[in-house]
Amino acid sequence: MSDSCCGTVAVEIEQFATPQRATSGQTSNLPVVVIGGGPVGLAAAAHLAERGIDFTLLEAGDRVAASVARWGHVRVFSPYRYNIDAAARRLLEADGWTAPDSDWLPTGTELIDDYLAPLAKLFSDKVRLGAKVTAISRLGYDRVRTTGREQVPFLIRLADGTELQARAIIDASGTYTSPNVLGASGLPAHGENEVFIDHALPDVLGTDRDRYEGKRVLVVGAGHSAATTLLALAELPDTPITWAIRAGDATRTYGGGDADALPARGALGTRLRVHVESGRITLLTGFFTHRVNATDQGIQVISRDPAGHEQSVTVDQVVSATGYRPDHSIASELRLDLDPVLGSTRALAPLIDPNQHSCGTVPAHGVDELAHPEPGYYAVGVKSYGRAPTFLMATGYEQVRSVVAALAGDWEAARDVQLDLPETGVCSSNLVEAQEQRVGLATGISGGLLAAPLPLTTVGASAESGGSCCG
Ligand SMILES: Cc1cc2nc3c(=O)[nH]c(=O)nc-3n(C[C@H](O)[C@H](O)[C@H](O)COP(=O)(O)OP(=O)(O)OC[C@H]3O[C@@H](n4cnc5c(N)ncnc54)[C@H](O)[C@@H]3O)c2cc1C
Secondary structure, eight states: OEEETTEEEOHHHHHHHSOOOOOTHHHHTSOEEEEOOSHHHHHHHHHHHHTTOOEEEEOSSSSTTHHHHHTTTSBOSSOHHHHSOHHHHHHHHHTTOOOOOTTOOOBHHHHIIIIIHHHHHHTGGGEETTOOEEEEEETTBOSSOOTTGGGSOEEEEETTSOEEEESEEEEOOOSTTSBOOSSTTSSOOBTGGGSOOBOSOOOTTTTTHHHHTTSOEEEEOSSHHHHHHHHHHTTSTTOOEEEEOSSSSSHHHHTTGGGOSSHHHHHHHHHHHHHHHHTSEEEEOSOOEEEEEEETTEEEEEEEOTTOOEEEEEESEEEEOOOBOOOOGGGTTSOOOBOTTTSSBTTTHHHHOTTTOOGGGOOOOOHHHHOOSSTTEEEOGGGGGTTOOOOOHHHHHHHHHHHHHHHTTOHHHHHOOOOOOOTTOSSOHHHHHHHHHHHOOTTSOOSOGGGOOOOGGGOOTTSOTTOOSOO
């Protein structure tokens, strides 16, 4: 036994926690581990492959891009030219792949079939499916222990209990699997976990139609996902729709109508407003979800506002479209420096703040903005943005190009961050309108629904969460 400041420590435990003296060669022969096989994780793999750095990609799903697959029926509104990573393109083309039309706006399913799945195939067994990461640490080091820390490998534990080691970690595990709660204060509403609530973007005109048609449906949230779902639901006959928002009115979601700087955005809001004003959609404002009860009549959702006033609605289905948040719990034994508001790194937060930026105005950034006090761990992709809904694949691709360059020791390339987005933004309404004339929208809704990012630049501190450029 030996004494510490505040108690006696068992020698056995101390011996167990003391790592072997690290040498610089201890990690260099280990792979970089990429967590998540979505668009950004696979782009990281492409950059690692190009630079000849050994890697393993761990994907929780039974297929790559498992999260994209969950919104596979939704057509994105940035064209292919911004959705394909440069290194991935080079590798694929060298393999005989023909790039899709650069102006095409793919559905999530098309993005997987025509780009992400062929890309993953190039990496064969370096991509491990069904490999869910549950925890990351440093071999022999908890979060507190410092001396020699950066020389020891990362330790990655999977859901099946197996462990592997890595020289660095690129965490591209996204946020889609950690949606925001329904409760208005950021805490789950009472009873929220006891009833079925749809947190994804349901395919109400496709595979999920039976679950929604003819049912009373409540959609909670004021962002793009809510608007997408509401306009799709409005296509279903005999389906009463209620839309609940925290704000006192839906001005922000409606946008500026004919006077809106973005015509397609105005059109989205106008269409939603028409449905509300005609009574097709019942709008409940000042709705602060407090409790959810399963009753004989259906799911009762009760709002209690800060003054204590209550209102309630009873429905058959609830769609929670309140946005997403990052789950940093797998990295809780690492030293992270997180922005207290967004949950991104502190350096990144001002560059992506939805109070200041829309997705098209986020400046290029890379390894310096993504670095944590834990050397060698980088959260990238939509996870790196925390709760900011301003993420675009194109910015994620530049992130991983920079991070991988840094891991290769090429600091000049790592710091030469660039983002080639047109002044009009990546979400060009002209392109969407042109495509609609060709194929219509995957959602079956005509008129540019997905071309209409919501007005994030004017969002105030009390604005609804869940508004986003692209989701
Ligand atoms: C409906 C919708 C439309 C969008 N439209 C656009 C658009 O038009 N343009 C644009 O640029 N962006 C768009 N986005 C935003 C963004 O580009 C996408 O969300 C994109 O998929 C983010 O890529 P990612 O690789 O960071 O994360 P994800 O695609 O979420 O991938 C994360 C992967 O990690 C896996 N994973 C999660 N946890 C673990 C774990 N513990 N261990 C192992 N694997 C794990 C998941 O299964 C998933 O495959 C849209 C988003 C949504 C939701």
